[in-house]
Amino acid sequence: MAGAPLFTAISTSAKQLHTLLKCIAFSQRAEVQITQSGIRFSVEEARVVQGLTFLDKALFSTYSLNLNDDEHSLRPFSISIVALLETLQIFGIAEASSSSRNPYGGISSSYGNAFSAPALALGGTCRISYQEVGAPLTITIQEGSVTTTCEMNTYEAHEQYEDDGGIPLDRDSLCLKAIMQSTWLHDAITELSGTNPTVLVLSASSRSAPYFALEGEGGPFGDSTVDFLPESKNEPTPTGTRGKKQPLVTETFSVAAPSEGHSRIRQRYKFEMIKRAGRAMALGSKVSIRQDQQGVLSLQFMIDLGDGANSGPRRDEKNAAAPPSPGSVAFVDFRFVPLIGDDDDAETETESDVNSDGHEGTQ
Incomplete structure (x- = not known):
């Protein structure tokens, strides 16, 4: 027996x-x-x-x-x-x-x-x-x-990745961290899908507009761009100030210089792969967007499971200090490897952003 x-x-x-x-x-x-x-x-x-x-x-x-x-x-x-x-x-x-x-x-x-x-x-x-x-x-x-x-x-099982079992994301050298409502990202990707692009370009800077933009390239109907408006509608670009701006829709936003002399990050991903996260985008309440210096992109979605779940603190081996959730939530994380060998990965600007403050996750 x-x-x-x-x-x-x-x-x-x-x-x-x-x-x-x-x-x-x-x-x-x-x-x-x-x-x-x-x-x-x-x-x-x-x-x-x-x-x-x-x-x-x-x-x-x-x-x-x-x-x-x-x-x-x-x-x-x-x-x-x-x-x-x-x-x-x-x-x-x-x-x-x-x-x-x-x-x-x-x-x-x-x-x-x-x-x-x-x-x-x-x-x-x-x-x-x-x-x-x-x-x-x-x-x-x-x-x-x-x-x-x-x-x-x-x-x-196949050979496991190192780190937390996922495509390696270097949390100690992040160049982009942002948190926003997942519906904003979902609507942007849906809008870009109309031109049937082959490549998604992520562009971000804390020094000059556009602070955060998504571009669809390579489609048969031309290219398209979704710019997220800056925090100040009356001052779309900073004039003579060293203060950092952020898109109006983000709760947390920070961009660290990818290299000395550069303050804008610009990375390319296969659009069809980004669409793999479409269902999580539609169901998520918030999304944490992180990108490391190698261009690996993480989209972590917080999903509300409703009143019927057993509520409790999030238990994450890599984030043991995660606070209890106010309701019953779960997290879905997508990792994307960037396209390489095409176009410049960064645009040169006069000042570099060195601030990497902000929370790391959607909790």
Whole structure:
């Protein structure tokens, strides 16, 4: 008779798990790492874009991981994220439509309606268990008296990145940090999509306008640009002042000089890869935009999961001091590798920005 499984977790809402995992389901496989703090899912494409989401143990009503004293996590493995999502919605979890999108991010309370079949199935519980290393990952969904169990094959994980398991982002040498409502970024990317560009150019400076701009290049209908207005509408550019400006829509904004003699950063990314984060942009309430000196871009979205989640502090191995969330929230992080070899990465200006103050994250 089999002994107790290595890992067991029970969630009272399969919808919350489905919402987070759907944000990063742009590839067939997801790598999974189970830790004492929660479950990390990672999906990548061509080693140039990666989506990560962390299911904090606070999202589960029961969370049990049996490890040896010298272990902190189970060996990573990969599964089919497509099969996992199909299992989670087996009782008909409704997709968020454009009409249910909250303008401030997340999903509005009018998610479906009381008379639709999908709305009746949102209360299902989900049990995740992992018997032993190499065993299938077992998902059990229960709705009323109906129970469905699915065993998904697990596979050996690919070679892991260093740092936190993601495309390396050098937090000690960030040249851009900004926090804004996710809806502003989503609307900008949607606007640029109209010209079907191949490249997204991110341009930022704290010394001269435009302070923050996104450009779409290479499309068949021409190039387009979205400029975020400066903090002072009556003074679009600083005149004779050493004070730093920031876009009106940002809560936090700082630009550090990428190199001596330069104060503007200008980096290029493949537009199709940026669009992989579109779902998280639409659902997120806030987004933290970070770029390091090598051009690696991080978009971290804070997603409100609604009233039904188990609220609690965010547990992040890389940010142990993260404060408790006022409600139930989760984070989805996308990393992008820049395009290189085309155009200048920086524009020369007379003064360099050396201020890197500001918070690092959306908490």
